[in-house]
Amino acid sequence: MSEVFLSKLEARTLQVGFIGAGNMAQAIINSLLKSGMVSENQLTASAPSDTRLCALRKRGIATTHDNDEVVQRCDVVVLCVKPHIFPHMVKKISTGPENCRTKLFISIMAGLPIALVAQYLSCFGAPAIIRATPNTPCLVTEGCCVYAVQDGVNADLSAVGSRLLSVLGLVRCVPEQQIDAAGAVAGSGPAYIYVAIEALADGGVKMGLPRELAQSLAAQTVRGAGTMVLQTGKHPGQLKDEVCSPGGTTIAAIHALEKNGFRNALICAVEAATLRSGELAKQQQTGNK
């Protein structure tokens, strides 16, 4: 196997570009830099306005309003625009196929299947594509990311994609059919947990705790519980049982959660996000918003 891209990654000459410089691009850039795998001079980001580019520029990252510049300069291009922007954005890129055949595009756009992204990128000479769903906690190196590799991508490009994504936290390569559901659990999941943390803190405030204390306790409790599941390998049900003393406070609270449909609410949330992902793909195929 020719390891052109892996060699560039190791020599720290691989150029990685971001089209779109919003929340997720910033989170991924942060993880890449923190990992030490790439340095600022290997990164370029583009966006129409300076709103998000300013902070990156201050860190020594090249920025531009011209997406073409990112495509031309970079070996790996991470597509970080909203799904509905993508078709219009691609049409305006004029870089020719001769420049793109050996590039890797990593799409993090929710809902868009590899086949659809490939169709839009075919004008660039069929570059390699990886579809990934990271989450915003990448910003604090506590992220998750699932990804799927397009069939036929050469081992060098696929290895470089995996290496870059590996800095995002808990990272798994999955069949593409699992990406929508995995995104609904982990990509959108932080939002569900923020609501849970806010509500836990509200409960504490209702029962007389100062807001700051209630919120810190709630957030640390979520972190601690997550770490328990990951580090002990025990089933969450068993860990729950270990907190519930017979006739105690926790089982009374669990009963209240069950009466109020806590489990059902989370299952419905994941189902809704997964189905919405499928709808986003259909809308791009039919050209609707």
Ligand SMILES: NC(=O)C1=CN([C@@H]2O[C@H](COP(=O)(O)OP(=O)(O)OC[C@H]3O[C@@H](n4cnc5c(N)ncnc54)[C@H](OP(=O)(O)O)[C@@H]3O)[C@@H](O)[C@H]2O)C=CC1
């Ligand atoms: N947020 C999340 O938790 C997750 C998001 N995703 C996916 O990541 C993608 C980005 O989401 P997120 O970062 O939250 O979105 P943001 O709204 O934070 O960022 C979008 C970025 O795209 C830029 N942009 C808009 N139009 C163009 C264009 N024509 N060319 C280049 N850049 C453009 C915006 O520019 P400007 O700064 O000028 O406004 C902005 O920097 C989405 O596809 C989403 O589905 C996936 C997993 C998790």
Ligand SMILES: O=C(O)[C@@H]1CCC=N1
């Ligand atoms: O809400 C969204 O569309 C994106 C995808 C996953 C998290 N946020």
